[in-house]
Amino acid sequence: MWRNSTSGWGLVSILLHWLSALALVGLFVLGWWMTGLDYYDGWYNLAPWWHRSVGMLLLAATLARLAWRLPQPAPALPGPRRERLAAHLGHVALYALMLLVPISGYLISTAEGDGISVFGWFTVPALVSDLPNQASLAGTVHWYGALAMMGLAAGHALAALKHHSRDRHDTLVRMLHPRHARRGGTPPP
Template structure:
């Protein structure tokens, strides 16, 4: 139930996927909103604290997801060879953008040499500081990478809906149900076969 199979995602991958999705959207909305706060607003300091803390948790979770994918099988995606290649490249781009957003956010917060307090539980030390215009350059990368990530994530979601609604593949259902539609031989079972 917790591990992946060639026919579906395990519960570990499913939970990491959806929790990461919620965190990414929440961080984007919070980041956009808090940049417009004035000094006397109650969330002027609290907003960035939450943003940094959640960002660090997501960074560790993303590294954990990547490690998990290295030691677990990935279900074979449905569709043509070209569609499978596009799906693979899309996932690579999503992970690359997530890491770019998170690492650039880390570089913004640690530019002055201060570590990042994560919900008061522990501190992530500043490992790279004092680079020329570090906070400014990292801030620019952070913003545009976050925008690109949101656009690509929207495309990812639309592709999942397209596969589910029009192609009648079980791509979306497999990301909601651990090891969905596993046949006796361990091969993938599309929804069209499952309904027969």
């Protein structure tokens, strides 16, 4: 139930998937909203603190997700070859953006040499700082990377809904319930 199988996702993969999805959407909405705050707004300093803290935790979760995913089997993708290829390329692009966006956010936040406090629990040190135009260039990458990630995530969700409702594949169900990770995809007795 915890591990993936060739017929379904395990509980660890399912939880990491949905927690990542929730965090990604939440961070995008928070990031968009906080760019409109003025200096006198009470959230002017608090919103970026939350954004950076959750962003660093999401980066750690993404690295853990990749470390978990690589040695595990992946359920077979249904559908024609070109759809399976598109799904594979989409997943690779999503993972790349899930690394690029928080790393570029890290580079924005550490541009002046300060580390990132993660909810006051620990500080991620500034390993790279004082590069020419670091905050500006990283900010551009962060913004456009986040937009691309939201576009890909929307396409990912629409494809899952299409496979579920039109094609009648169990793609979406496998990401909702670990019982499909058992051999043959049959529920436990």
